[in-house]
Amino acid sequence: LKLRSIRLLIIFLICGDLAIGQNKMIVFQSDFGLKDGAVAVMKGVALGVSDDLKLFDLTHEIPPFNIWEAAVRLQQTVPWWPEGTVFVSVVDPGVGTDRAPVVAKTKTGQYIVTPDNGTLTLIAENPGIVSVRKINELTNRLQGSRGSYTFEGRDVFAYTAARLASGVISYEEVGAIKLLPAQKLAYREAEYADRKLKGIVYILDREYGNVWTNITEKLFRRLGPHYGDLVILKVSREGRVVFEGEMPYCKTFGDVEAGLPLAYINSLEQLSFALNRGDFAGTHGIESGVEWEVEVTIREE
Amino acid sequence: LKLRSIRLLIIFLICGDLAIGQNKMIVFQSDFGLKDGAVAVMKGVALGVSDDLKLFDLTHEIPPFNIWEAAVRLQQTVPWWPEGTVFVSVVDPGVGTDRAPVVAKTKTGQYIVTPDNGTLTLIAENPGIVSVRKINELTNRLQGSRGSYTFEGRDVFAYTAARLASGVISYEEVGAIKLLPAQKLAYREAEYADRKLKGIVYILDREYGNVWTNITEKLFRRLGPHYGDLVILKVSREGRVVFEGEMPYCKTFGDVEAGLPLAYINSLEQLSFALNRGDFAGTHGIESGVEWEVEVTIREE
Amino acid sequence: LKLRSIRLLIIFLICGDLAIGQNKMIVFQSDFGLKDGAVAVMKGVALGVSDDLKLFDLTHEIPPFNIWEAAVRLQQTVPWWPEGTVFVSVVDPGVGTDRAPVVAKTKTGQYIVTPDNGTLTLIAENPGIVSVRKINELTNRLQGSRGSYTFEGRDVFAYTAARLASGVISYEEVGAIKLLPAQKLAYREAEYADRKLKGIVYILDREYGNVWTNITEKLFRRLGPHYGDLVILKVSREGRVVFEGEMPYCKTFGDVEAGLPLAYINSLEQLSFALNRGDFAGTHGIESGVEWEVEVTIREE
Numbered sequence: 043l044k045l046r047s048i049r050l051l052i053i054f055l056i057c058g059d060l061a062i063g064q065n066k067m068i069v070f071q072s073d074f075g076l077k078d079g080a081v082a083v084m085k086g087v088a089l090g091v092s093d094d095l096k097l098f099d100l101t102h103e104i105p106p107f108n109i110w111e112a113a114v115r116l117q118q119t120v121p122w123w124p125e126g127t128v129f130v131s132v133v134d135p136g137v138g139t140d141r142a143p144v145v146a147k148t149k150t151g152q153y154i155v156t157p158d159n160g161t162l163t164l165i166a167e168n169p170g171i172v173s174v175r176k177i178n179e180l181t182n183r184l185q186g187s188r189g190s191y192t193f194e195g196r197d198v199f200a201y202t203a204a205r206l207a208s209g210v211i212s213y214e215e216v217g218a219i220k221l222l223p224a225q226k227l228a229y230r231e232a233e234y235a236d237r238k239l240k241g242i243v244y245i246l247d248r249e250y251g252n253v254w255t256n257i258t259e260k261l262f263r264r265l266g267p268h269y270g271d272l273v274i275l276k277v278s279r280e281g282r283v284v285f286e287g288e289m290p291y292c293k294t295f296g297d298v299e300a301g302l303p304l305a306y307i308n309s310l311e312q313l314s315f316a317l318n319r320g321d322f323a324g325t326h327g328i329e330s331g332v333e334w335e336v337e338v339t340i341r342e343e
Numbered sequence: 344l345k346l347r348s349i350r351l352l353i354i355f356l357i358c359g360d361l362a363i364g365q366n367k368m369i370v371f372q373s374d375f376g377l378k379d380g381a382v383a384v385m386k387g388v389a390l391g392v393s394d395d396l397k398l399f400d401l402t403h404e405i406p407p408f409n410i411w412e413a414a415v416r417l418q419q420t421v422p423w424w425p426e427g428t429v430f431v432s433v434v435d436p437g438v439g440t441d442r443a444p445v446v447a448k449t450k451t452g453q454y455i456v457t458p459d460n461g462t463l464t465l466i467a468e469n470p471g472i473v474s475v476r477k478i479n480e481l482t483n484r485l486q487g488s489r490g491s492y493t494f495e496g497r498d499v500f501a502y503t504a505a506r507l508a509s510g511v512i513s514y515e516e517v518g519a520i521k522l523l524p525a526q527k528l529a530y531r532e533a534e535y536a537d538r539k540l541k542g543i544v545y546i547l548d549r550e551y552g553n554v555w556t557n558i559t560e561k562l563f564r565r566l567g568p569h570y571g572d573l574v575i576l577k578v579s580r581e582g583r584v585v586f587e588g589e590m591p592y593c594k595t596f597g598d599v600e601a602g603l604p605l606a607y608i609n610s611l612e613q614l615s616f617a618l619n620r621g622d623f624a625g626t627h628g629i630e631s632g633v634e635w636e637v638e639v640t641i642r643e644e
Numbered sequence: 645l646k647l648r649s650i651r652l653l654i655i656f657l658i659c660g661d662l663a664i665g666q667n668k669m670i671v672f673q674s675d676f677g678l679k680d681g682a683v684a685v686m687k688g689v690a691l692g693v694s695d696d697l698k699l700f701d702l703t704h705e706i707p708p709f710n711i712w713e714a715a716v717r718l719q720q721t722v723p724w725w726p727e728g729t730v731f732v733s734v735v736d737p738g739v740g741t742d743r744a745p746v747v748a749k750t751k752t753g754q755y756i757v758t759p760d761n762g763t764l765t766l767i768a769e770n771p772g773i774v775s776v777r778k779i780n781e782l783t784n785r786l787q788g789s790r791g792s793y794t795f796e797g798r799d800v801f802a803y804t805a806a807r808l809a810s811g812v813i814s815y816e817e818v819g820a821i822k823l824l825p826a827q828k829l830a831y832r833e834a835e836y837a838d839r840k841l842k843g844i845v846y847i848l849d850r851e852y853g854n855v856w857t858n859i860t861e862k863l864f865r866r867l868g869p870h871y872g873d874l875v876i877l878k879v880s881r882e883g884r885v886v887f888e889g890e891m892p893y894c895k896t897f898g899d900v901e902a903g904l905p906l907a908y909i910n911s912l913e914q915l916s917f918a919l920n921r922g923d924f925a926g927t928h929g930i931e932s933g934v935e936w937e938v939e940v941t942i943r944e945e
Contacts, residue, residue, distance in 0.1 A: 079702055098398070122497070248379060402681065596737075609795075610798065
């Protein structure tokens with residue numbers, strides 16, 4: 043027992059201070075793709091700040107300038123990472139304009155370094171944001187980079203993330219607390235009325251063509267569904283119906299034969315639609331985003 | 344000076360045990376693609392188990408549900424990694440059905456965490472599998488994840504891999520040894536008869552369109568080939584001839600001019616076919632898999 | 645016990661030195677793509693040399709055999725990484741021919757392990773190369789790999805990089821200094837004459853379709869540009885004009901409306917052209933490389 047406590051004490055002395063706030067992990071997201079050196083440049087700059095950082099990727103294939111999808115991917119991923127992890131998200135149609143570079147701290151203990159352009163919309167709802175600080179570029183900007191206006195991912199976002207993740211600066215040293223809340227994208231929240239659910243196509247599970255809605259399992263339960271019940275789905279874009287059809291509510295994909303449609307609850311506990319071993323979205327021309335609305339009912343026997 | 348050596352000694356005592364079985368490295372493979380957060384979620388969960396794991400990727404671009412290709416990529420890659428490395432392979436058309444989640448231990452000392460759906464077919468042949476354990480989900484399943492049926496990559500496979508790789512559990516603690524061998528995909532093994540070789544298109548080297556067969560260099564030697572000899576190749580699919588032609592057996596691509604075909608031995612010591620700086624498979628409409636059969640002879644002078 | 649602590653102390657003293665020359669980081673680049681196991685095999689071999697290496701990727705989506713693009717990506721990325729980082733670049737149309745496998749040391753302190761086939765063309769100009777050593781394959785080749793001619797990325801390049809990055813060998817132990825300079829690709833350098841600038845399309849920023857030229861900001865200044873001035877661009881391929889048009893010189897993309905063209909200075913301080921939120925290269929059929937020439941003037945009021 044005495045030995046063990048000495049051992050732990052020494053581990054603590056070695057690893058010490060950092061464990062409290064930050065954990066040396068950075069996870070990068072962008073719309074840069076993986077065909078050029080942009081992501082590697084951000085990582086090189088980060089490792090120049092501290093060479094024991096551990097660097098990971100969320101995705102770099104956000105469709106260019108698609109802030110909504112950046113917001114979705116963060117919400118999908120951030121809460122599964124350890125407290126103290128620092129995310130960098132650079133999807134920034136307004137680069138060079140006056141949207142603020144910020145760091146948000148989530149209620150689950152992670153940090154997100156990003157332009158404040160709507161990227162935080164969904165994470166602000168769930169798990170929620172404790173506070174947002176505007177990056178003070180006088181201290182938190184790569185030296186010698188002021189002549190170059192077009193790569194803030196490197197000069198501000200990756201650099202600040204590395205300083206924060208490595209403990210060179212504390213969260214407080216990022217900059218001042220923002221008084222105004224982070225900018226938000228407007229979208230239709232899912233709602234129940236008159237035995238009908240309305241919402242949007244939250245995102246496509248792009249590898250498979252599955253359609254994920256923003257209707258939660260909890261909301262879906264208000265229709266009183268049982269496995270095997272037929273779910274009627276209508277998808278429209280700006281008032282025009284793109285798809286209408288019905289399919290069974292299933293526990294797993296294997297409950298229907300290959301090629302057949304099903305409704306199911308995805309890993310984010312959202313009502314979703316798929317063709318077993320097929321491409322539901324591609325087959326029916328469905329895309330995702332705030333302008334793609336869905337309506338769901340259960341067929342009465 | 345004395346203090347420092349004591350500190351190092353203690354680090355050694357703490358880290359010591361692990362070196363024997365597992366090495367804290369995890370390599371991920373899936374058909375999830377890199378467009379969303381699924382891979383990053385698996386990694387976040389793994390790092391939540393132990394923050395000093397080292398995480399790598401094999402590929403996440405296995406064609407959706409293509410178990411054969413998952414099997415090939417594992418066989419191609421696993422033996423090159425250090426003993427004790429833990430691979431996670433999640434290509435799982437039967438998610439939610441009753442195929443077992445397992446961990447296999449290879450004869451070369453690596454572990455593979457995967458649904459037992461044929462993914463282990465090729466690695467079982469070479470380098471071979473020592474044993475397979477069924478994952479006991481009572482202990483080896485992420486807590487609080489039981490309501491969600493569709494992301495076992497996160498809740499069972501990544502989570503168990505992290506526990507194993509970090510030494511939280513030993514291989515024995517994964518679960519009971521399976522009595523039945525792992526499930527296998529049926530395919531035509533390469534064979535020699537009557538100065539002719541038969542086999543299948545094992546895989547395409549997709550970046551270049553090269554055609555790799557399952558005919559080994561050793562088997563090919565039974566035809567007594569010399570560099571410069573003309574190799575006659577016939578490719579058929581379900582009895583219908585798709586390609587027939589001849590090309591020289593070469594030591595390197597540079598032995599023929601750009602655009603010309605050649606036969607060569609690839610890095611897996613398999614007889615392969617290519618167009619120097621061209622796309623053999625695309626040009627001739629050849630795909631890979633168990634239904635794509637090849638026949639090879641050497642032209643007599 | 646005393647012996648062991650002395651041993652550890654000595655390890656510590658030995659590892660201390662490393663910080664000076666190499667830093668245990670390897671960054672991989674290739675044209676292998678990410679669909680198969682080739683990249684993971686290189687990494688497994690590297691970790692077999694030393695399990696505390698830190699492995700990263702530049703890109704693996706260099707268009708097959710495109711040495712020019714490999715050269716560009718290195719120049720874009722290498723100088724941003726810490727001194728002592730080892731890069732591996734395997735884009736090698738001449739695999740198996742007698743181009744030499746080499747290690748170059750840059751003036752900014754990084755190492756590049758590559759076939760000497762032109763890949764070093766641009767990095768040799770800026771930041772510059774201190775020296776180039778030919779890899780001695782008698783010592784720096786993976787044992788047991790001599791029968792296999794087609795995967796030098798694994799057997800020579802990744803293996804040597806791992807030995808160098810981990811400190812198993814010093815830079816001097818790579819092999820002898822090459823007397824001849826590294827092979828170079830011929831291309832038109834940017835030039836000013838008669839109030840006109842000439843150069844080439846250096847590269848496409850592929851995610852966005854932006855056109856980056858090899859005309860530096862400094863050279864561009866010889867035209868005396870002010871923000872808002874109209875820049876006239878002509879792009880031709882082998883004498884035939886592909887695009888001709890004019891657009892304002894802007895500080896940031898936000899200075900023009902969505903869909904409109906602009907000229908700007910990119911993060912490499914090169915004169916570049918884009919459509920704000922659009923695809924300039926795709927819209928006008930422009931590609932990159934030494935045969936794509938550009939001519940730039942400023943419109944006189």
